[in-house]
Amino acid sequence: MDLRDTEAEAAFRRGLREWLGKTLPELPPAPDPADWPGRRAYDTAWQRRLYDAGYAGVHWPVEAGGKGASPAEYLIFLEETERAGAPYVGANFVGLLHAGPTIAAEGTPEQRRRYLPRILSGAEVWCQGFSEPGAGSDLASLRTRAERDGDEYVVSGSKVWTSHAEVADWCELLVRTDPDAPKHRGISWLILAMDAPGVTVRPLRTLTGTTEFAELFLDEVRVPVANRVGAENDGWRVTMVTLSFERGTAFAGEVVACRRSLAELARLAQRNGAWGDPGLRRGIGLLAARFGALWRLVQWNVSEAQGGGVPGPGASVFKLRFSEARQELYDLAAEVLGAGALVLDETGSESWTAQRLQGLSYTIAAGTSQIQRTIVAQRVLGLPKGRGA
């Protein structure tokens, strides 16, 4: 156990800090959250800067166009960019954290050459077509059909919770290629061009009032067989690789952000007098302990992943506790604000209340807390599957 930077890590941190200090002041102001084309342009321009500076996909393997940085250096990247207030990964999220790593791990050399450099440089944006109206927690029951017709698949069905669909060039799409096989064994992973005929995107308004997600309707869309990643009907395994990435380091930057937010909340409470309430003050103290421990848990998970590559199922513990702690943060903020928690338009999208609303998704998205508990119980603790589970 040594939590200090190695010499190589310290050098990486110094170089990154220096670059961030020089680059961030040059950035244009962030676009309005409702301006999707503006957001895409802003997010991809940031990605381009990272790419030009050699920081795009730092942790991706060198063969995939990355820098082959260690998981510990990637963690430093997430920590320092967040601490410096650099733009969030935004529209590049699915490409950098889902589709890219999947293609890097499972794609053909042609697929890697075609797609990965454009993800890294911000040239192309991806969205995710996994969930369906009838397939949420039970993702493997998805019904979007893909029928083989020569060297193409003909795809029909619908997807939901497709973030960034409105501005995406590509979609990582899960389809059923064998309806007669057991549900996990008849799924394939396809690369769908979002401008293909038969693709319709309908924005989905969430309880925040914004259109962060979309529904995706596919009507006899033709997808080349060459766009399949992994073997036919092996898409579930391919997907698990992606999802385990999501449950690994994907939230590390947010832990840093939450620690900063909590310190801000404490200062706000000092200013408005809420700090005098011992219950509230101790609640904030407890949350400081939770975020601190979760950061240590990230470091631990990352250390375990050094050399291993794919993070283990212990990441479910992190996801479970972190999404709950984040919601506690916004609930505590509402206690500090009092009736101010009912006002949305005071400070725009960064307001505590807007974050509180957005936070309601954290125990649902990327595997509900209930699913996480079941994963922990069955895969980590080895408890038996019950009848019908």
Place this chain on the structure above:
Amino acid sequence: MDFRLTEDQRSLRGGLRELLVGRFGPEQLRGAVETGANPGWAALEGAGLFSLRTAESDGGLGLGVAEAVLAFEEVGRSLVPGPLVGTELAAVHAGGTGGVAVLARTSARGPLLVERLPSLQAVLVLDPDAAEVRLADPAEVPARRVRSVDPLTPLWEVTGPLPRGVPLPGVDPALLRAEGMLLTAALQVGLATRAVESAVGYAKQREQFGQPIGAFQAVQHLCADILARTEPARAAVRAAAVGLDAYGPTPDVLAEVAGAKLLADEAAVRGARDCLQVFGGMGFTWEADVHLLLKRAWVHERAFAGAEECAERLAAALVAPVDAEGAAEAAAAL
């Protein structure tokens, strides 16, 4: 940065676990409850638990708090009765041998309690805000026996002023308190680990409605929650110990120590409660060991600093005026 245990740390932990399984298994635990016998103590003393951190020139191993917390996780898991933390602290800071308890007055409500007073070699007196730590003779502590909630932690209530004792020169009370908090927190992580293992073991074996109760999601989720509280606490305790070894009792490290104690107490107390729930009616019996877990967790929860004090310390650290540059450097270095 590498959070993983070194080869030496793994073998230290593994060796201790093996020793304790052999020398303080279920039978010895029952025996301790019924007769007060504690073969675990001699085993730990013989294995050098109390000399892990003493200097090599004094016959110790010269290891750090990081190694001590790993050892104390195992000790906590075994339920070997104390006073383990005070004895370790006295061995390190006062060259003491034999059982030593810490009398740490806190701002918390209720009486000042001390375990096993008549059989102690010494007591370490740790007053809040005092500039020194004192070593006192247990025979001079005015006290009366009280009925302890934990059958394995007999308690005496201090009824009058504490003896003056002898100051320990060069011992920083803040450091001693931080070490005590961390070692206690490590015991709690060990208890929480045992709670997970017991709950899961019972849930796999006990059948109702024609299947193991562990196949029901309601029971699975209780077990998952015990683990999900334990692992962040374990990470916090180990990281705080590494920080204390590397930087000493700086404000950042002390806040991290408080967080570790707070989360370890929560993991142990709530873990034991959930474990008891998984055991159902059996959990409410004297015969099942679950109540011993919960009662010990309650004892440790009150030691050195309770939840209120830890949370207040963390809150104060959040709003403490800091040199921003220095704090960033320190955080990056940790």
